[in-house]
Amino acid sequence: MKVLTLVGSLRKESFNRRLAETMQERYQDKFEMEIADIGALPHFDQDEELDPPAVVKEFKQKVLDADAIIIVTPEYNWSVPGVLKNALDWTSRGERVMVGKPVFPLGASMGMAGTLRAQIHLRQILVAPGVSAKVLPPGGNEVLVNFAQQKFEGESGSLTDGSTLEFLDQKVDAFIEFVKEG
Ligand code: FNR
Numbered sequence: 720m721k722v723l724t725l726v727g728s729l730r731k732e733s734f735n736r737r738l739a740e741t742m743q744e745r746y747q748d749k750f751e752m753e754i755a756d757i758g759a760l761p762h763f764d765q766d767e768e769l770d771p772p773a774v775v776k777e778f779k780q781k782v783l784d785a786d787a788i789i790i791v792t793p794e795y796n797w798s799v800p801g802v803l804k805n806a807l808d809w810t811s812r813g814e815r816v817m818v819g820k821p822v823f824p825l826g827a828s829m830g831m832a833g834t835l836r837a838q839i840h841l842r843q844i845l846v847a848p849g850v851s852a853k854v855l856p857p858g859g860n861e862v863l864v865n866f867a868q869q870k871f872e873g874e875s876g877s878l879t880d881g882s883t884l885e886f887l888d889q890k891v892d893a894f895i896e897f898v899k900e901g
Pocket of ligand 1: 728729730732733734735736793794795796797798827828829830832833834
């Protein structure tokens with residue numbers, strides 16, 4: 720199974736990037752994960768949507784080639800960061816590469832809500848007509864890593880909190896089943 724992961728933070732020591740990297744290593748026997756460089760995408764411009772810059776074409780092709788998408792994002796001002804919305808906007812115009820793609824949204828924050836509000840917004844974006852992704856249903860499948868500063872190893876290490884990892888293992892298996900259902 721080929722997975723493309725979008726990380727909503729560009730910060731070098733981002734908890735969300737570290738969560739994505741933890742998953743890349745921990746689940747390497749379950750799927751092959753590439754982390755997309757969404758920070759390299761220019762701002763969406765409708766004048767260019769039918770013939771976008773090469774870097775956008777490459778990104779859209781990676782989305783098309785993936786069996787599934789994982790989105791690991793922080794919450795910025797109760798929503799998703801602009802860099803992630805920008806990437807999703809590119810996928811939604813011209814060739815609509817997210818249509819029917821299985822998506823697993825998750826996120827980490829330092830506060831108590833663990834990106835809950837961002838994930839609610841993200842789910843709305845993912846079902847907009849241009850995106851039309853097939854999102855892992857909520858109701859127990861939300862991975863909200865709160866108090867992240869207590870759950871990762873040092874300043875730049877991976878997710879090490881045992882119960883969070885155990886929960887993540889279960890949700891990753893649920894997502895794999897969801898992808899296989901087609
Ligand atoms: C934040 N942060 C934040 N946290 C939260 O729980 N709710 C929010 O609405 C916001 N808003 C917000 C806006 C902006 C512009 C920044 C930079 C930060 C805090 C945020 O969760 C924290 O910085 C995380 O560590 C960001 O994720 P990464 O970069 O560690 O992955």
